[in-house]
Amino acid sequence: MADDSKTESPADVDRRVGTNQDAPAGATPLSPLMQEVVDGIKAHFPELAPQARSDGWVEVFVDAAKLSEVALCLRDRLGFDYLSMISAVDRKDEGFEVVYHLLALLANKKLVIKVRVPDRENPTVPSVVGVWPTANFHEREAWDLMGVRFEGHPDLRRILMREDWVGHPLRKDYVDDRPPRERVTRETYYEAHRADRRGK
Amino acid sequence: MRRRPLVLATLAQEVGTSMSKTLDRIDQSAATGEVRTEDLFINMGPQHPSTHGVLRVLATFDGEVVKSAKADVGYLHRCFEKIAEKRQLFQVIPYTDRTDYLSAITNELCFVMAVEKLIDVEVPLRAQYIRFIMAELQRIASHLLFFGTFALDLGAVTVFLYAWRERERLLDIFERVTGARMLYNYLRIGGVRNDVFDGFEKAVASFLDDLEKRLRDYHNILTGNRIFETRTKGVGVISAEDAIRYGASGPVLRASGVKYDVRKNDPYLLYDRYEFDVPVRTEGDCYARYMVRMAEIEESIKLVRQALADMPAAERVIGDVPRRIKLEGDAYARIDSPRGEVACYLVGDGSDQAYRLKWRSPCFVHLQLLEIMAKGQLVADLVASIGSLDIVMGEVDR
Numbered sequence: 361m362a363d364d365s366k367t368e369s370p371a372d373v374d375r376r377v378g379t380n381q382d383a384p385a386g387a388t389p390l391s392p393l394m395q396e397v398v399d400g401i402k403a404h405f406p407e408l409a410p411q412a413r414s415d416g417w418v419e420v421f422v423d424a425a426k427l428s429e430v431a432l433c434l435r436d437r438l439g440f441d442y443l444s445m446i447s448a449v450d451r452k453d454e455g456f457e458v459v460y461h462l463l464a465l466l467a468n469k470k471l472v473i474k475v476r477v478p479d480r481e482n483p484t485v486p487s488v489v490g491v492w493p494t495a496n497f498h499e500r501e502a503w504d505l506m507g508v509r510f511e512g513h514p515d516l517r518r519i520l521m522r523e524d525w526v527g528h529p530l531r532k533d534y535v536d537d538r539p540p541r542e543r544v545t546r547e548t549y550y551e552a553h554r555a556d557r558r559g560k
Numbered sequence: 561m562r563r564r565p566l567v568l569a570t571l572a573q574e575v576g577t578s579m580s581k582t583l584d585r586i587d588q589s590a591a592t593g594e595v596r597t598e599d600l601f602i603n604m605g606p607q608h609p610s611t612h613g614v615l616r617v618l619a620t621f622d623g624e625v626v627k628s629a630k631a632d633v634g635y636l637h638r639c640f641e642k643i644a645e646k647r648q649l650f651q652v653i654p655y656t657d658r659t660d661y662l663s664a665i666t667n668e669l670c671f672v673m674a675v676e677k678l679i680d681v682e683v684p685l686r687a688q689y690i691r692f693i694m695a696e697l698q699r700i701a702s703h704l705l706f707f708g709t710f711a712l713d714l715g716a717v718t719v720f721l722y723a724w725r726e727r728e729r730l731l732d733i734f735e736r737v738t739g740a741r742m743l744y745n746y747l748r749i750g751g752v753r754n755d756v757f758d759g760f761e762k763a764v765a766s767f768l769d770d771l772e773k774r775l776r777d778y779h780n781i782l783t784g785n786r787i788f789e790t791r792t793k794g795v796g797v798i799s800a801e802d803a804i805r806y807g808a809s810g811p812v813l814r815a816s817g818v819k820y821d822v823r824k825n826d827p828y829l830l831y832d833r834y835e836f837d838v839p840v841r842t843e844g845d846c847y848a849r850y851m852v853r854m855a856e857i858e859e860s861i862k863l864v865r866q867a868l869a870d871m872p873a874a875e876r877v878i879g880d881v882p883r884r885i886k887l888e889g890d891a892y893a894r895i896d897s898p899r900g901e902v903a904c905y906l907v908g909d910g911s912d913q914a915y916r917l918k919w920r921s922p923c924f925v926h927l928q929l930l931e932i933m934a935k936g937q938l939v940a941d942l943v944a945s946i947g948s949l950d951i952v953m954g955e956v957d958r
Contacts, residue, residue, distance in 0.1 A: 415677060415891065415892070416826075417892065441804050441805075442804055442807065443807055444807070444894070444901065444903060444920060445903055445905065445918065445920040447905045447916070447918035449907055449915075449916045449918075450916070459890075459905065461892060461903070461905070465804060465818065465820050466818075466819075466820065468825050468826070470826075472892070492805065492807070493805050493806055493928070494805065494806045494807030494925055494928060496928060497924060497925065497927070497928055498925075501924075505641070518634075519633060519634055520633070520634040520637040520957060520958075521634065521637065522634075529639065529642055530641060530642055530916075
């Protein structure tokens with residue numbers, strides 16, 4: 361699954377996922393709902409390789425370039441009308457991974473889309489705000505904390521950190537180079553206070 | 561000190577000139593027969609009693625009608641996700657308490673469930689029952705608080721005190737079980753920290769009996785009140801399509817006519833064993849959200865009663881957690897907290913700490929709805945709309 365792929369390049373992952381596709385479901389039989397999701401995706405995008413996970417989710421890796429097309433199709437044709445969350449994961453040397461958790465609410469289907477962005481300098485993913493408006497805040501948060509740029513987002517600003525913050529704190533290589541704050545003790549407090557009074 | 565009068569004088573002068581300018585303008589427009597109007601920009605918050613914490617709303621008004629309202633968040637950001645990467649797993653649990661501090665148990669539950677999906681541990685049945693009962697009691701406490709503060713937002717102070725009285729009894733029970741009133745640090749990976757006290761069942765049952773009687777009083781005092789109905793009915797309407805498109809969850813989603821509850825549709829814990837209804841209303845306004853939450857209290861009472869009836873006898877309350885934990889792969893745990901769908905995406909890299917933890921907080925998502933709710937309504941209704949979303953800023957900003 362995704363965890364052992366950390367040491368592989370995205371191309372390797374595609375190949376591995378592709379080989380697993382030949383033996384669908386592995387040891388555990390797929391539930392009809394999951395089978396439906398897998399079949400639906402394969403029918404529309406034969407080049408994608410959806411995989412069933414043991415926890416009831418279907419997982420699929422998508423190229424950043426194709427994301428907009430896939431997202432629109434998922435919403436309109438396959439009924440994935442609800443975006444639960446967007447998370448960005450820093451994979452160090454392999455760049456970033458943007459993870460979309462999707463639900464078809466009333467049909468009870470669950471799907472994870474993972475998009476790998478190898479470019480560490482300027483990671484860019486197309487925005488899905490046009491498809492699921494709820495993505496707005498999620499994408500702003502991912503930009504703010506992880507520095508993943510979402511192309512086509514209507515208002516890509518920082519959301520949790522201050523506007524003038526430098527860097528993206530959730531990156532693994534983020535260094536906070538501000539000097540540590542001095543601890544205020546009784547002595548330093550009175551010292552500062554006395555100096556203040558002398559100044560006046 | 562010496563400069564102050566001077567400053568004041570300049571200020572007065574400036575105000576005077578601008579005043580006279582405005583008066584001139586009014587005279588002019590009166591003379592030409594046209595009246596010029598201007599949009600008014602108001603910055604509501606971050607320090608404002610009606611915003612339930614440090615929420616800032618940037619609102620533009622045309623007279624008394626809202627033209628646009630945007631939420632600005634982040635004033636309470638505490639780097640929860642970054643901290644979670646740097647701590648041992650059991651050290652993260654107290655931090656999850658502090659995201660949504662009004663329903664701490666459900667947050668702990670979500671995090672603990674995510675971890676338990678990645679490691680192999682069996683939770684003893686009694687621990688599951690304790691988790692279940694505590695989570696549902698927490699829902700009652702949280703909805704009682706909503707009931708009180710929502711009425712307070714609309715100017716009904718009496719109700720607030722009644723709600724507080726019930727919640728206080730519940731907090732006493734929590735305190736006897738966990739040692740704390742709001743931030744419990746009670747759940748553990750593989751179980752709970754300690755068993756409940758002797759006579760827990762009795763205390764809870766008698767509380768539920770009283771609450772059931774008093775719920776009727778609450779409906780009498782507030783629900784049928786004409787002022788309350790005028791202030792909430794048809795206010796802040798969210799359509800079912802918008803609710804789904806904007807990712808609403810929990811009572812907000814169900815008040816818009818979508819019958820979706822994680823407890824029913826994707827059951828966790830013991831929710832598939834017990835009977836309960838999912839209250840739904842179709843209006844999508846503040847009144848509907850209020851009624852859904854009140855109905856949920858009744859459903860929670862039902863659930864807790866059923867669980868108390870067949871709670872297993874005392875046994876151990878924590879499973880065999882491996883001494884060395886290795887988190888591999890990723891897991892997504894989601895639950896239905898009183899405010900909506902809380903979810904935790906946990907990624908491991910083979911060590912005993914989280915490689916990445918992402919927290920979905922329903923309030924963060926719900927704040928996007930403010931824009932479509934507020935458009936075209938009055939200033940006072942804006943306050944009602946925010947109140948009806950039941951925002952907890954600790955969870956929004958994490």
